Amino acid sequence: MSKLTQFGNDLYTGARSFDFVGRRNTWYLIAIVMVVLAVGFTALRGGFVFGIEFRGGSEFRVEGTSVVEQGTAAATAIADEAVSSVVPGANPRVSIVGGDAIRVQTEQLTPTETEEVRAVLAEAYGVAKSDVSSSFIGATWGADITRQAIIALAVFLTLASIVLALYFRTWKMSLAAIIALVHDLIITAGIYGVFGLEITPAAVIGFLTILGYSLYDTVVVFDKVRENTSEDGVESRRTFAQSVNLAVNQTLVRSINTSIVAVLPTASILFVGSILLGAGTLRDIALALAVGTVVATYSSIFLAAPLYVHLRENEPELKKQGSRQRVARTESGAVR
Amino acid sequence: MARSTTERKAIRSLVWLLVIIIALIAANGASVLFNNGQWTPKLALDLEGGTQITLSPQLASGETVTPEQLERAVAIIRQRVDASGVSEAEINTQGNQNIVVSIPGEPDDATRERISSSAKLEFRPVLVADVPSTDAIDQEGTVDPGTDPSASASAAPDASAAPDATTEPTPSASPTDASDLAWVTPELQEQFDTFDCATVNAVGANVAPTDEPLITCEQDGSIKYILGPVEVAGERIADARAGLITSPTGVTTNEWGVFIEFDGDGTTEFRTVTERLITFTDVRNQFAIVLDGSVISAPRTNAAITDGRPQISGNFTEESALTLADQLKFGALPIGFEIQSSENISATLGVAQLQSGIIAGIIGLILVGIYAFLQYRALGGVVLASLVVAGVITYLIITYLSNQQGFRLSLAGVAGLVISIGVIADSFIVYFERIRDELRDGRSVDGAVESGWKRAWRTILISDVINFLAAVVLFVLAVGNVRGFAFTLGITTIVDLIVVALFTHPMMQLLARTRFFGSGHPLSGLDPMALGAVYRGRAQFRTPVGVTTTKVASSSKEAQRRQTIAERKAAQLSGEGKDAR
Numbered sequence: 001m002s003k004l005t006q007f008g009n010d011l012y013t014g015a016r017s018f019d020f021v022g023r024r025n026t027w028y029l030i031a032i033v034m035v036v037l038a039v040g041f042t043a044l045r046g047g048f049v050f051g052i053e054f055r056g057g058s059e060f061r062v063e064g065t066s067v068v069e070q071g072t073a074a075a076t077a078i079a080d081e082a083v084s085s086v087v088p089g090a091n092p093r094v095s096i097v098g099g100d101a102i103r104v105q106t107e108q109l110t111p112t113e114t115e116e117v118r119a120v121l122a123e124a125y126g127v128a129k130s131d132v133s134s135s136f137i138g139a140t141w142g143a144d145i146t147r148q149a150i151i152a153l154a155v156f157l158t159l160a161s162i163v164l165a166l167y168f169r170t171w172k173m174s175l176a177a178i179i180a181l182v183h184d185l186i187i188t189a190g191i192y193g194v195f196g197l198e199i200t201p202a203a204v205i206g207f208l209t210i211l212g213y214s215l216y217d218t219v220v221v222f223d224k225v226r227e228n229t230s231e232d233g234v235e236s237r238r239t240f241a242q243s244v245n246l247a248v249n250q251t252l253v254r255s256i257n258t259s260i261v262a263v264l265p266t267a268s269i270l271f272v273g274s275i276l277l278g279a280g281t282l283r284d285i286a287l288a289l290a291v292g293t294v295v296a297t298y299s300s301i302f303l304a305a306p307l308y309v310h311l312r313e314n315e316p317e318l319k320k321q322g323s324r325q326r327v328a329r330t331e332s333g334a335v336r
Numbered sequence: 337m338a339r340s341t342t343e344r345k346a347i348r349s350l351v352w353l354l355v356i357i358i359a360l361i362a363a364n365g366a367s368v369l370f371n372n373g374q375w376t377p378k379l380a381l382d383l384e385g386g387t388q389i390t391l392s393p394q395l396a397s398g399e400t401v402t403p404e405q406l407e408r409a410v411a412i413i414r415q416r417v418d419a420s421g422v423s424e425a426e427i428n429t430q431g432n433q434n435i436v437v438s439i440p441g442e443p444d445d446a447t448r449e450r451i452s453s454s455a456k457l458e459f460r461p462v463l464v465a466d467v468p469s470t471d472a473i474d475q476e477g478t479v480d481p482g483t484d485p486s487a488s489a490s491a492a493p494d495a496s497a498a499p500d501a502t503t504e505p506t507p508s509a510s511p512t513d514a515s516d517l518a519w520v521t522p523e524l525q526e527q528f529d530t531f532d533c534a535t536v537n538a539v540g541a542n543v544a545p546t547d548e549p550l551i552t553c554e555q556d557g558s559i560k561y562i563l564g565p566v567e568v569a570g571e572r573i574a575d576a577r578a579g580l581i582t583s584p585t586g587v588t589t590n591e592w593g594v595f596i597e598f599d600g601d602g603t604t605e606f607r608t609v610t611e612r613l614i615t616f617t618d619v620r621n622q623f624a625i626v627l628d629g630s631v632i633s634a635p636r637t638n639a640a641i642t643d644g645r646p647q648i649s650g651n652f653t654e655e656s657a658l659t660l661a662d663q664l665k666f667g668a669l670p671i672g673f674e675i676q677s678s679e680n681i682s683a684t685l686g687v688a689q690l691q692s693g694i695i696a697g698i699i700g701l702i703l704v705g706i707y708a709f710l711q712y713r714a715l716g717g718v719v720l721a722s723l724v725v726a727g728v729i730t731y732l733i734i735t736y737l738s739n740q741q742g743f744r745l746s747l748a749g750v751a752g753l754v755i756s757i758g759v760i761a762d763s764f765i766v767y768f769e770r771i772r773d774e775l776r777d778g779r780s781v782d783g784a785v786e787s788g789w790k791r792a793w794r795t796i797l798i799s800d801v802i803n804f805l806a807a808v809v810l811f812v813l814a815v816g817n818v819r820g821f822a823f824t825l826g827i828t829t830i831v832d833l834i835v836v837a838l839f840t841h842p843m844m845q846l847l848a849r850t851r852f853f854g855s856g857h858p859l860s861g862l863d864p865m866a867l868g869a870v871y872r873g874r875a876q877f878r879t880p881v882g883v884t885t886t887k888v889a890s891s892s893k894e895a896q897r898r899q900t901i902a903e904r905k906a907a908q909l910s911g912e913g914k915d916a917r
Contacts, residue, residue, distance in 0.1 A: 005711075008769075012776050053677075063684050101685070135679040144392070144434070144676075145818065152813035159805055167798050205748055205821050208814070209755065212806030212825070216759070216799045220766060223795040254769040257711060261765065262758030264707065265700030269754055272696040281382065282692060285751045285821075293758070 008253035021245040024306035038190020051200035065125040082124035172311040180304035206288025214296035259297035346842035353838040360732035373739035380746035385683030391673040457570025460563035462622035533557035572602025576664035578657035592652035603644025613637040693750035713861035746820035756828035767792040782848035
C-alpha cells in the first residue's frame with residue numbers, strides 16, 4: 001500500500017498527529033503576513049491591472065499568421081505601423097496568444113476606424129480579413145460584471161452562513177468558515193496583484209468559484225469536527241481542542257487527496273489553455289482556481305479549525321470537559 | 337436475509353439510475369424527433385464564432401428600467417434584426433437592464449446601426465400619401481356612426497385622388513407650418529416617386545431630423561407617404577391602451593380602438609395640431625404615427641382633440657389594437673440604448689477554444705484517474721466509472737436544456753464542467769476515506785461500506801448544498817459569462833448527488849460482496865491489514881503508543897487472528913445490523 005495510506009492510518013489512530021490547533025498563533029501569524037503581503041505588494045504595484053473589459057477599448061485578434069515565429073518585437077512593430085496608419089498616435093498593446101495568433105489592443109476606436117484597422121492588420125500580417133476578429137468593450141462592461149459579482153458575494157455569504165449555522169447548530173462554525181473564505185479570496189486576488197496579472201471577467205468568475213470551493217472544503221473538515229466533538233460528552237478523555245485537532249488530522253488524507261484531484265483538472269486547463277490559446281477565458285479562470293483550491297484546502301486546516309476552537313473554548317461547558325481530564329490525569333498519576 | 341436485502345437495494349438503486357439515463361435519452365430523442373433538437377448541445381458564440389453586441393440603457397441617475405420596458409425593447413430590436421434578414425439571431429435580456437444580441441457570423445454596418453439606434457416614436461402630419469387611411473382619430477367617447485370602418489373605407493376611393501392634386505406644390509414659398517405643402521420640394525417629390533417601400537425595412541435607419549419632412553411607408557409597405565416635421569414626440573404619451581369603443585350615448589360597441597393619453601405639453605401640442613388638421617379634407621387630414629422611421633398607423637382626424645385623450649378607431653381587431661397600444665406605450669421608450677460592447681469571435685477561434693476545453697477535460701480526467709488508481713487501487717476503477725456516468729448524465733441534461741430552454745454552452749461553461757471533475761471526485765474521496773476509517777475501526781468490509789456511507793452521505797449532502805447555493809446565487813445575480821459557468825456548476829452538483837447515491841454507493845455495496853473486495857485483497861484498496869485495522873471494541877480505539885507502524889500492522893494481523901468468536905460476531909453484527917435496516 002502507498003505511503004499515504006500508512007500516513008492516513010497513523011493520523012487516524014493518533015500515532016502521528018500534527019498540532020494544527022495548538023500552534024494556532026503561528027498559523028494566524030502566517031495568515032496575517034500572507035494577507036499583508038498580498039495587499040501590500042498589490043498596493044506597491046499601484047493596484048490591480050485591469051483587463052480591457054474594465055478599461056474599455058478595442059481588441060483585434062489575428063489568426064494563423066506566420067509573423068508569430070519572428071517574435072513579439074517583430075509583431076509589435078508591424079501592428080504599430082499598421083494601426084498608426086489609421087489612427088495616428090495610437091499605441092497598441094501587442095501580445096502573442098496561442099500558437100499562431102496575435103492580439104492587438106488599442107484604445108476605443110470608432111466602428112469605421114475599427115473596420116479600417118482590421119483591413120490594414122490583415123494586410124500587414126498577410127492573412128484574410130476574415131481571420132482578423134475585432135471586439136470593442138465599453139469601460140462600463142467590466143464594472144457592471146464586478147458590481148453584480150459583489151452583490152452576489154454579499155448575498156452568498158449571508159445565505160451560506162445561515163445554512164451553515166443551522167446545519168452545525170452554532171454560528172461560530174459559520175464565522176470561522178467565512179473568515180477562512182475571506183482569507184482565500186484575498187490571497188487569490190493577491191496573486192494577480194503581486195504578479196501584475198490582468199484581472200478579466202473570467203478571472204472574476206474564478207474568484208467567485210473559489211467562494212463555493214473554499215466553503216465546500218471547510219464544510220467537509222467541519223463535518224468531521226462535528227462528528228468527533230458531538231461524540232464527546234463531559235466525561236470525554238479529550239479536551240475540545242484535542243477533539244478538533246484529531247478530526248482535522250483524520251481528514252488530512254482526504255484534504256490532500258481532494259486538493260490534488262481538484263487541482264489536476266484546473267492545472268490541465270491552465271496548461272492547455274496557455275499553450276494552445278494563450279491569454280484568454282480558459283487561462284484566466286484556471287489560474288484563479290488553481291491558486292484558490294490550494295489556498296482553500298490550506299485555510300480549512302490551518303485557519304478555519306483553529307479559529308473554531310478559539311471561538312468556542314471559553315464556553316463554560318467545554319471548559320469543564322478539559323478540567324475533568326486534568327483531574328483524571330492526576331488520578332492516574334497517583335496510581336502509578 | 338440481511339445480505340440479499342442489501343443486494344436487492346443496491347440493484348434497485350442501479351435500476352433507478354438506468355431509468356433516469358434512459359428517460360433523459362428518450363427526452364432528448366423526443367426533442368430531436370419533434371422539436372428540431374439535436375444530440376449535441378448548442379454552443380455559445382465564444383465557441384461557435386459570431387458577434388455579440390451588448391446594449392445598455394442610457395439612464396439618468398436614479399432612473400431604472402422596468403422589466404416591461406426591457407421586454408418591449410427586446411421585441412422591437414428583434415423586429416429590427418429579423419427585418420434585416422439575419423437568421424438565428426438571439427436577443428436576450430441580461431441582468432435586468434442590458435440587452436444582448438448574438439448574431440452568427442459578422443453583421444454588416446447597416447444591421448449594427450439598426451440595432452443600436454434607439455426606438456423612436458413620433459407624430460408627423462401626412463403631406464402626401466398614395467392611399468388614404470381607414471383609421472380615424474376622435475375625441476374619446478365621441479365616435480359617431482359616420483366614422484365606422486365601413487364608412488371610412490367607402491370614403492377611401494374618393495380621397496385617393498388627393499395625391500394627384502398635391503403633386504404640384506409651390507416650391508418657392510418657405511413652409512409656414514408642419515402641414516404646409518411647401519415642404520414638398522420638387523427634389524423631395526422626385527425622391528418620393530422613386531422611393532421603394534421595400535427599402536424602408538432593408539435600410540432600416542430611415543430617419544430624418546425632427547424638423548425636416550420624411551418619406552416613408554406603412555410598416556407592411558402598402559402605403560407611401562411624405563410626412564411633415566415632427567409635431568409631437570413619442571415621449572409625450574403618458575399612457576396608451578386598447579379597448580372597446582363606447583358610443584357618445586355611452587353604449588359599448590363591438591369595435592376595438594386604441595386610447596391614448598398625452599401628458600401636459602403633449603395635450604397642448606396635440607390640440608394645436610388637430611385643430612389645424614381638422615380643417616383639411618384631403619390626406620393632409622391624416623396624422624402619422626411613426627415608429628423607427630416607418631408608419632405604424634396614420635389615422636384621419638375627425639375632431640380637434642382638446643383634452644389630450646384621443647382615440648384611434650378603424651379596422652382594428654383585438655390583437656392589432658393591443659399591438660398598436662403597446663407600440664405607442666413602449667415604442668416611445670424615453671431611454672436610448674448604447675452599445676456597451678461588441679465582441680467578434682472568428683469561427684476558427686471558437687473551434688480552437690472548444691477543442692482546448694475538451695483536451696483539457698480529457699487530460700484532467702486521465703490525471704484524476706491515474707491518481708485515483710495510485711491512491712485507491714481497484715477502487716480507482718469505481719472512481720473512473722462514476723465519473724464517466726456523471727459525464728454521461730451531465731451531457732444529456734445539458735443537451736436536453738439546450739434543446740428545450742435554449743441553453744448554450746459557453747467557454748466559461750466548459751471550464752465549469754472541467755472543474756466539476758474535481759468536485760465530483762471529491763465526493764468519492766470523502767466516501768472512500770470514511771469507509772477506510774470504518775475499516776480501521778475494525779469493521780468488516782461490507783459493514784464499513786454501510787456505516788461509512790451513512791457518515792459520508794451527510795458530509796457530501798451539506799457540502800453540495802453549499803456548492804449549489806453558490807451556483808444559484810451566481811446564476812440569479814451575476815451577468816454574462818458568469819451565468820453560463822454557474823449553470824453548469826449547479827447541474828454538476830446535482831449530478832454529483834445522483835451519481836454518488838445511485839451509482840457509487842450501490843456499486844460499493846455489490847463489490848463488498850465479492851471475494852476480491854470483501855476479503856480486502858491488497859489490490860482492492862480496502863485491505864484492512866494495510867489500513868492498520870485492530871478490533872478495538874465498540875467504536876473506541878486506543879492509541880498504540882510507542883509502537884512502530886509496521887509493528888502495528890503486524891500486530892493487527894495477529895489481533896484479528898486471535899479474535900474471540902464473540903468479538904468476531906460483534907464485528908459482523910455491527911456491520912450487518914445496519915444492512916438489515
